[in-house]
Amino acid sequence: MEKSKSLDLSTMLVFWFLVSLVxxxxxxAVYLLFSVACFFTVHEHYGKDCCETKKPPPGTVAVSILKH
Known part of the structure; x- marks a missing residue:
């Protein structure tokens, strides 16, 4: 009788371990998918808004103003 109880306990522990692992x-997996989706969304918007360089019209001189 004691062996049956210990077998049930070990089986239950293995079962709960596997459930917890899954x-x-x-x-x-959900966290990683969400992180990757956020990364690509931010990267796509950052690339459109921030990194586009506007060329001055031909024949004009570009002047940059540095703020201190």
């Missing part, structure tokens, strides 16, 4: 893997 749950943590799913949470990690």
């Amino acid at each position: 749950r943590n893997s799913v949470v990690l």
Whole structure:
């Protein structure tokens, strides 16, 4: 009778360990997908707004003003 209880306990512990491992893997996968989606969204908007260089019209001199 004692062996049956310990077997049930070890089986239950293994089961809960596997459930916890699967749950943590799913949470990690969702987190990584969300992070990658945010990265690409921010990168796409940053590339459009910030990094476009505007060329001056031909025949004009470009002057840059430095703020201190």
